[in-house]
Amino acid sequence: xxxxxxxxxxxxxxxxxxxxxxxxxxxxxxxxxxxxxxxxxxxxxxxxxxxxxxxxxxxxxxxxxxxxxxxxxxxxxxxxxxxxxxxxxxxxxxxxxxxxxxxxxxxxxxxxxxxxxxxxxxxxxxxxxxxxxxxxxxxxxxxxxxxxxxxxxxxxxxxxxxxxxxxxxxxxxxxxxxxxxxxxxxxxxxxxxxxxxxxxxxxxxxxxxxxxxxxxxxxxxxxxxxxxxxxxxxxxxxxxxxxxxxxxxxxxxxxxxxxxxxxxx
Amino acid sequence: xxxxxxxxxxxxxxxxxxxxxxxxxxxxxxxxxxxxxxxxxxxxxxxxxxxxxxxxxxxxxxxxxxxxxxxxxxxxxxxxxxxxxxxxxxxxxxxxxxxxxxxxxxxxxxxxxxxxxxxxxxxxxxxxxxxxxxxxxxxxxxxxxxxxxxxxxxxxxxxxxxxxxxxxxxxxxxxxxxxxxxxxxxxxxxxxxxxxxxxxxxxxxxxxxxxxxxxxxxxxxxxxxxxxxxxxxxxxxxxxxxxxxxxxxxxxxxxxxxxxxxxxxxxxxxxxx
Numbered sequence: 001x002x003x004x005x006x007x008x009x010x011x012x013x014x015x016x017x018x019x020x021x022x023x024x025x026x027x028x029x030x031x032x033x034x035x036x037x038x039x040x041x042x043x044x045x046x047x048x049x050x051x052x053x054x055x056x057x058x059x060x061x062x063x064x065x066x067x068x069x070x071x072x073x074x075x076x077x078x079x080x081x082x083x084x085x086x087x088x089x090x091x092x093x094x095x096x097x098x099x100x101x102x103x104x105x106x107x108x109x110x111x112x113x114x115x116x117x118x119x120x121x122x123x124x125x126x127x128x129x130x131x132x133x134x135x136x137x138x139x140x141x142x143x144x145x146x147x148x149x150x151x152x153x154x155x156x157x158x159x160x161x162x163x164x165x166x167x168x169x170x171x172x173x174x175x176x177x178x179x180x181x182x183x184x185x186x187x188x189x190x191x192x193x194x195x196x197x198x199x200x201x202x203x204x205x206x207x208x209x210x211x212x213x214x215x216x217x218x219x220x221x222x223x224x225x226x227x228x229x230x231x232x233x234x235x236x237x238x239x240x241x242x243x244x245x246x247x248x249x250x251x252x253x254x255x256x257x258x259x260x261x262x263x264x265x
Numbered sequence: 266x267x268x269x270x271x272x273x274x275x276x277x278x279x280x281x282x283x284x285x286x287x288x289x290x291x292x293x294x295x296x297x298x299x300x301x302x303x304x305x306x307x308x309x310x311x312x313x314x315x316x317x318x319x320x321x322x323x324x325x326x327x328x329x330x331x332x333x334x335x336x337x338x339x340x341x342x343x344x345x346x347x348x349x350x351x352x353x354x355x356x357x358x359x360x361x362x363x364x365x366x367x368x369x370x371x372x373x374x375x376x377x378x379x380x381x382x383x384x385x386x387x388x389x390x391x392x393x394x395x396x397x398x399x400x401x402x403x404x405x406x407x408x409x410x411x412x413x414x415x416x417x418x419x420x421x422x423x424x425x426x427x428x429x430x431x432x433x434x435x436x437x438x439x440x441x442x443x444x445x446x447x448x449x450x451x452x453x454x455x456x457x458x459x460x461x462x463x464x465x466x467x468x469x470x471x472x473x474x475x476x477x478x479x480x481x482x483x484x485x486x487x488x489x490x491x492x493x494x495x496x497x498x499x500x501x502x503x504x505x506x507x508x509x510x511x512x513x514x515x516x517x518x519x520x521x522x523x524x525x526x527x528x529x530x531x532x533x534x535x536x537x538x
Contacts, residue, residue: 114419115412123404 046091048179049078050211051149052189053161054204058151060089061208062224063179063216079226081234083108086121086152087226091179092166093145100144104128121152121160125170133168143167147178153230175207181215188214201229206252209245220246312427333381334503336465337367338493339434339445340473341458342481346436346443346513349490350378351465351498351526352506363506371397373517375413375437380463381450382430389431393417410437410444414454422452432462436513443513461493465501469493483512487521491529498526 050061062078078094080101081087086108090097107127111119128148136143143166150162163178164170175193177185188211198204205227212223223246225237237245337350350367353360369377369387371394379386396416400408414435421429429450436445447453447460459477461469472493481489491508498504508529510521 114415115409116415117409117412120404 046179048177048182048185048212048215049089049091049149050175050177050185050189050208051089051151051161051163051173052175052193052198052204052208052211053151053159053173054198054201056159056230057201057204058153058159058161058228059204059208060087060149060151060226061212062089062226063212064222064224066218066222079224079234079236082124082150083118083152084233085118085154085228086124086150087228087234088148088150089226090146090148092147096144097146097148100128100131100146100148103131118155120154121150121162122154122172125150125162125164129164129168129170131168132164132166136167149176149178152228157230159230175211177211185211185215201227205245206249209242210249213246213249316426316428333430333432333463335367335380335463336461336469336494336497336501336504337378337380337432337434337463338461338466338469338473338490339378339436339459340477340486340490341443341445342477342479342486344481344483344486344512345438345515346445347486347490348376348378348434348436348511348513348518349494350509351494351504352509352523353498353504354383355503360505365506366509368509368511369394370518371413371437372401372407374407374439374513375410375435376511376513376518377417378434378436378462380432385429385431385450386433389417389420389429390433392420407439409439409441410435410446411441411456413437414444414446414448417448418452418454421448421450425450425452434460434462438513438515438517463501463504465497465504468497468500472496487512491522491524492533495526495529495533499530 047063047065049063050059052059052061060079064078067073079087079089080097082101082104088101088104090100104124104127108119108124111117111123128150132144135141145166147166148164150164151160153159161173161176162170163173163176175189177189189207192207192210196203197207205225208225209220209223213219216222220243221239223242225242225245227235227237229235334355335351335353337348339346339348348368352363352365352367354362354365365383367379367386369379369390371377371390375397377390377393379390393413393416397408397413400412417433417435421431431448431450433448434445435448436443438444445457445460447455447457447462458479459473461473473489476489476492487510490510494504494508498506505526507523507525509523511518512521
């Protein structure tokens, strides 16, 4: 099979998309069935996304790809609000994600209209997962090429984080990463996710940024961050705020290293 | 229209000679209403037009009045919701039975009352019970009263103008507290503290309004509901039989009593006179 459609060198995903679609149609029916799971997850080897579920806050961190000089940065959005209390970040084909996000937004409002209650995070995740599964089991269609991290608060104030696959499975997580080298990030999170690190909002935000800094080369410039606090709408961090967080993290790192070196002496 | 699509009859279709045409037109008997609920309609018939022709035909003096011949009431108070209904079923001037159950127990936390056409009420509320159960299985938590009444109201809206006759009160206790909604065959859905439906509702409202306080005790509330139904059955010829009373509490409903209205009325006379 040819190279994965998203490599760091590519500035536009246009050629990537057509190669993914071509591959899908070129594969015979048998191979398509086999490829439903792992092969499509390979297609979603996009830039990294990190999601963290704190006690009073949920954080989504996203690695931005460097935009061309003439490109308007604001049109490249990887974190989308599905409703006031739910948002999602995705890794994979942006065009597919647009469709899924649109359907999910409509379903949120439809649910509010019929049931007179906002959706629970689990419900909308199940809806998105069912939608994805339907496309793995019909003729003439290819699966959605995205993995999504869905975060939010339920009506009872409990924060939730779910991850969905192109195959249509979904699982709840305390902290997770998707995209390329997600394993490294996940290992970092496994080591550093403790009850203390998520106790306060600022700590949870720092953990997300630290997890991304592990794998992102150019530092704070290429990170996008969004948080939802209980009973508050989605808040996107500006570049300045992210920079100040990164500076704090670097300071803490230096102090930790100084302490270490003192001990050695 | 939704109904035409559902039962497979198309606009202005002719009677087809061939039984096996390319697309499935006639639902047929064996597969009827198995997968999705369907209403059977003769080919080419438009229910709203048919009904209009019945009601507006003053020359032949054909009038079908869709009246709700019953008395049902429900009211919220500090200890939950009281639901009281009569039990008489009539077909014109003929009393078919005195032992109809006009309250459907959807689940231990939801009750629905019935007034109007008995068949319509029973069918649609049983369908509602099925939807409530599926909601519980899919979402892991019980359906709220507002959602259940919304589902019923949407079902009614879909068949609006086609001659359904149903006046129902959905009562329950969910995470938002005690809930009481009135749902109509027109798709009306109202939330309130006190409702009474049926031909005897004016008499029941009179008694309820004069005796209601939000801080009633349980026994006082039972007495109020009982009295309202008895007086309504006394004056309204389409209501009678028994008073079936339910009390919706935080941990579910209990059936309080099923007492004969004639005995109760004589007791009231004795205490008065």
